[in-house]
Amino acid sequence: MDEKYTNENMLIERYLEGALSIEEQQAFEEQFLSSGELLDQLEAAERLQQGMHDVMAVQKAHIPEKATSRVAAFMRTPHYAIAASILVLFAVGLSGALMQENARLTEINTDRVVPTEIIPLVTVRSASDSGLNTLVLGDSARQFVMMLDPGFESFSHYRATVYQLKRTGKPAMLWQVDEMLPGYEDMLALAVPSSFLEPGDYQIQLEGWQDEWPTDHGFEPIDTKSFKITK
Amino acid sequence: MNDPGYSEERQAASLLVSRVKNGEPAAEAAMVERYSRGLRFLLRRKTRDTHLSEDLLQETWAIALVKIRADGLDNPGRLAGYLSGIANNLALGEARRAGRQRTTVNSDIVDLIPDSSSNPFRTVSRAEVCIEVRKLLDKLKKERDREILKRFYVWEEDKESICRRLGVDGVHFNRVLFRARQRLKSAIEASDRRKHFKVVS
Known part of the structure; x- marks a missing residue:
């Protein structure tokens, strides 16, 4: 189980994933116990994996929010609530007026629909x-x-x-x-x-x-x- | 296994076992020094608990040294396999038992076990690793190689699907992982050397 075999078969990554068979795992553990260089590789891979997760987490934390999120944030502001309330009141008033107008027109055109x-x-x-x-x-x-x-x-x-x-x-x-x-x-x-x-x-x-x-x-x-x- | 390193290991292990059986304290120290780092890594991976892995490391040596002192080993060249077997059994037993009866560990054995401060991969902080990984990613010339690392280590996609999706062969994939690992290893070791550098007036 030399370095070439280890790399070609991704033994380091597979060991960290827990994807080796029992026999492979026993042989690999026996090898890295007695090989400082392999242990270095193993620990470097472990830290690389952890570091990649951390870097991605940090990047994600610094990605500006999408436009939709900004819209959502605006919708949670008091200004939006006030504007929405005014619009609702206006819509209700307009609906009432239209309803009355509709009733009046219905009365006028009553012969067309009777x-x-x-x-x-x-x-x-x-x-x-x-x-x-x-x-x-x-x-x-x-x-x-x-x-x-x-x-x-x-x-x-x-x-x-x-x-x-x-x-x-x-x-x-x-x-x-x-x-x-x-x-x-x-x-x-x-x-x-x-x-x-x-x-x-x-x-x-x-x-x-x-x-x-x-x-x-x-x-x-x-x-x-x-x-x-x-x- | 035709690896020459493997033959050397068998010879060195056989010699150590023989010397420990003959009652040489220096051989015990050399044996513990040689295998403790690997055992610590193995136990930490299995238990996911740094403190517990230290306890189990001491127990591993307590069991192994008592046995080797008394009887030696049937296959002394497989000393590493014997030690990893004990460590695995202890980790497995720990997982099975909530209230484990601890083996009484001889304080002399505890003194033999080197602490992890000599291992740069353990002493470097998580934040430092994060910085080094970021540098490593920035230095990669191809976005595709960054994508390989991200998909493999973060998203945990398998090699075949990554190669298929990104249109790379397995050899290139292995090379990217190997180089990234090597570069991080070098960066961590360099960082460790800087920490131990002292200005002498």
């Missing part, structure tokens, strides 16, 4: 007393979708106009939808927000238009439907 009620309108002489085509406004806003029969004659598109009937004077035009096309079950769907209606009698005039007609031709009357609005 439930829809679909009503097939039938032809009646007058909706006033028959009980047919009577729509109830109710307490909450809603959308009335009235289904209109376009009749047998086909048109390029249709126009529906809602009139509020007055006890005296001419009916007042309330709502008009153009460019209507038959959809579900070949019916025309006329949507009217409930917020536009008030209790009373109404009339829908349905007209047709052919694309080949000249612009001065005018809509062709198809049908008139009456309906009543109650509370």
Whole structure:
């Protein structure tokens, strides 16, 4: 077990690690007990290992903290706490204002988001007393979708106009939808927000238009439907 | 083992055993002087306790000298192996027993054992070693060699993985470790010599 063998097989390092077999360890210990030079090497290796650990520990202790650590340190300061508190208060105030604004806008646009009620309108002489085509406004806003029969004659598109009937004077035009096309079950769907209606009698005039007609031709009357609005 | 040093050791050991058996006090002193440093290192490594290792060193010599004085050894050339065997058994027994019954040590034997102050590797302080290791690392020209030492001694990676990771062969790896060890050894010995240097007016 000469120096070359010892170095090539890393006996010194392996002994310090406790990685030698029992036989190797016994032979190595017997050798270093009687060899001052090998013992010097062994002790130097032991001190080198310890010194390396110490140097690395010292270096680590002197490495400046990373940027993230500085941020973390700043976050622990009273200045940051005060600034964060102000921001939180501002955020809470802003959230409250936005919530109120949202509620207000919801109220304004209530007809766009309310439930829809679909009503097939039938032809009646007058909706006033028959009980047919009577729509109830109710307490909450809603959308009335009235289904209109376009009749047998086909048109390029249709126009529906809602009139509020007055006890005296001419009916007042309330709502008009153009460019209507038959959809579900070949019916025309006329949507009217409930917020536009008030209790009373109404009339829908349905007209047709052919694309080949000249612009001065005018809509062709198809049908008139009456309906009543109650509370 | 064809090492010529090994043959010399066998002859020297046989002679010492023979002289101790013949009752030569100087031979006992020479034997203790020759093997105590190695035994101390071995016991310190095994017990991880400097004071305990000193106790066990005394016990080792107490057992060994009583035996050699009385009967000699069957294989006197293997004196080092015999002594390391006793030391290992004592260290192992110490680990097994909490309340160990100590062997009564003859004070004459204690007087024979050299203290560790003559060993520069023991007298140099940890801080001094740290400074020397730092110098050693600074003097290394290649960052890769510093990386080898760091990975092996600090991170305790094995040789194969370090060689593979850093793209070096085993011979280079061994050379880096050997040179680092040699340089530290020289630095510690030089430091020890400076301590003992006296200005004579």
